[in-house]
Amino acid sequence: MSNPQQLRYSKEHEWLSAAEDGVATVGITEHAANALGDVVFVQLPETGATVTAGETCGELESTKSVSDLYSPVTGEVTEVNEDVVNDPSLVNSAPFEGGWLFKVRVAEEPAELLSADEYTAYSAG
Amino acid sequence: MSSTESAEPRRTALDAVHRALGATMTDFAGWDMPLRYGSERDEHRAVRTRAGLFDLSHMGEITVTGPQAAALLDFALVGDLGGVGVGRARYTMICRADGGILDDLIVYRLAETTYMVVANAANAQVVLDALTERAAGFDAEVRDDREAYALLAVQGPESPGILKSLTDADLDGLKYYAGLPGTVAGVSALIARTGYTGEDGFELFVAPDDAEPLWRALTEAGRDAGLVPCGLSCRDTLRLEAGMPLYGHELSTSLTPFDAGLGRVVRFGKEGDFVGREALAEAAARAEQNPPRVLVGLVAEGRRVPRAGYPVVAGGQVIGEVTSGAPSPTLGKPIAMAYVDAAHAAAGTPGVAVDIRGTHEPYEVVALPFYKRRK
Numbered sequence: 001m002s003n004p005q006q007l008r009y010s011k012e013h014e015w016l017s018a019a020e021d022g023v024a025t026v027g028i029t030e031h032a033a034n035a036l037g038d039v040v041f042v043q044l045p046e047t048g049a050t051v052t053a054g055e056t057c058g059e060l061e062s063t064k065s066v067s068d069l070y071s072p073v074t075g076e077v078t079e080v081n082e083d084v085v086n087d088p089s090l091v092n093s094a095p096f097e098g099g100w101l102f103k104v105r106v107a108e109e110p111a112e113l114l115s116a117d118e119y120t121a122y123s124a125g
Numbered sequence: 126m127s128s129t130e131s132a133e134p135r136r137t138a139l140d141a142v143h144r145a146l147g148a149t150m151t152d153f154a155g156w157d158m159p160l161r162y163g164s165e166r167d168e169h170r171a172v173r174t175r176a177g178l179f180d181l182s183h184m185g186e187i188t189v190t191g192p193q194a195a196a197l198l199d200f201a202l203v204g205d206l207g208g209v210g211v212g213r214a215r216y217t218m219i220c221r222a223d224g225g226i227l228d229d230l231i232v233y234r235l236a237e238t239t240y241m242v243v244a245n246a247a248n249a250q251v252v253l254d255a256l257t258e259r260a261a262g263f264d265a266e267v268r269d270d271r272e273a274y275a276l277l278a279v280q281g282p283e284s285p286g287i288l289k290s291l292t293d294a295d296l297d298g299l300k301y302y303a304g305l306p307g308t309v310a311g312v313s314a315l316i317a318r319t320g321y322t323g324e325d326g327f328e329l330f331v332a333p334d335d336a337e338p339l340w341r342a343l344t345e346a347g348r349d350a351g352l353v354p355c356g357l358s359c360r361d362t363l364r365l366e367a368g369m370p371l372y373g374h375e376l377s378t379s380l381t382p383f384d385a386g387l388g389r390v391v392r393f394g395k396e397g398d399f400v401g402r403e404a405l406a407e408a409a410a411r412a413e414q415n416p417p418r419v420l421v422g423l424v425a426e427g428r429r430v431p432r433a434g435y436p437v438v439a440g441g442q443v444i445g446e447v448t449s450g451a452p453s454p455t456l457g458k459p460i461a462m463a464y465v466d467a468a469h470a471a472a473g474t475p476g477v478a479v480d481i482r483g484t485h486e487p488y489e490v491v492a493l494p495f496y497k498r499r500k
Contacts, residue, residue, distance in 0.1 A: 037161060037165050038452075041430065043429075061430045061452070063165050063451055066430065
């Protein structure tokens with residue numbers, strides 16, 4: 001599996017895109033999706049809510065477990081992916097694309113995110 | 126030496142096969158077992174509609190032989206094992222003197238004086254120790270055969286056709302809960318029509334060295350029928366849909382078979398005394414007159430999944446506890462088994478919810494099982 005170079009990564013296995021007009025996209029990595037197994041339910045923050053880097057903002061349920069979703073960035077949620085709410089399997093089939101979770105107007109640049117190569121090494125360890 | 130040093134997980138004879146297939150492995154009762162190979166939902170659906178191939182070599186086989194093998198098992202277990210015909214199998218339990226369940230078992234009568242007891246991996250040593258202790262005074266031998274067998278299962282509606290292409294054994298004459306020795310793909314096997322999926326299927330007990338060739342032959346024979354390798358994750362959702370209990374979830378030493386709604390496995394009419402008889406007779410009377418909690422099915426109205434240990438609530442009061450829960454691939458909704466107070470146990474009881482991490486999610490009480498195959 002390969003982690004896209006243009007994204008940055010948290011140690012909680014979320015990815016964050018570069019901001020466009022101040023808005024960045026958040027999702028979970030393929031490594032995380034594989035570890036969860038088939039995702040059957042996602043609870044995402046509401047549009048307009050404020051999320052804080054490193055804090056829980058939702059949850060992901062799979063066949064065997066439930067996992068907290070951590071925001072990799074601080075800011076206001078501008079959009080959530082309704083497609084993934086209706087079809088959580090997108091998280092497994094396209095974690096870096098159609099399975100994105102929500103978009104954030106970035107209030108504060110996160111400090112401790114990993115590059116693709118750093119995350120690849122981290123998630124292999 | 127450090128006493129906290131954790132033991133290396135045991136690996137089955139098919140370990141290299143699982144790794145080559147890219148399985149996600151998990152520690153299960155001290156064994157490194159395949160959890161899933163790809164999507165557990167797809168594996169589940171394959172077993173319901175086509176066929177799935179499982180490695181169940183973690184299960185614990187114990188052989189009981191001798192002139193008094195039947196008498197020993199009738200004393201040690203709650204069922205009537207002497208009444209099982211040669212070539213047939215029986216679902217039964219082993220209990221403590223106080224009636225608490227030590228394990229649920231499948232016992233195969235291989236010959237007049239030979240039985241094979243199959244225990245859950247986590248309980249195999251406990252069962253072996255209990256049988257050995259209870260064998261005192263009987264002319265019978267209890268043998269640990271865990272290393273003697275690998276166990277493969279082929280489950281699903283296509284499984285008879287797949288197996289027929291590899292054996293001359295009379296599968297049409299092999300009834301559910303029966304077993305016969307035979308040859309499959311050139312390998313000596315005990316062929317049993319048993320499983321834990323709610324589907325038709327077979328379990329094949331073979332020598333560990335024969336496991337890999339048999340796995341490959343079954344994979345090849347099942348290719349056109351859509352057989353896929355299946356892990357323990359889908360085995361759990363399959364048995365849950367079929368309403369089958371899992372030790373450590375629905376069954377434990379603090380419950381008797383009557384508490385678990387499985388009092389039918391206790392045969393008071395058999396000859397002689399058996400371990401737990403007195404306590405179980407009391408448990409039977411108690412369950413009849415004043416059932417404390419009843420095992421029920423719950424089906425979600427929403428999409429959040431109940432997990433083992435979550436409280437079941439009604440009218441703001443805790444009325445029970447979830448023992449197993451998962452998203453059901455067949456129903457398309459979360460389901461659970463739970464012990465609930467008898468007053469709330471009837472199918473359709475209104476106002477029942479599961480406390481899912483602080484939120485009360487509405488659930489419908491249903492009779493078990495959730496899924497029954499059409500025969």
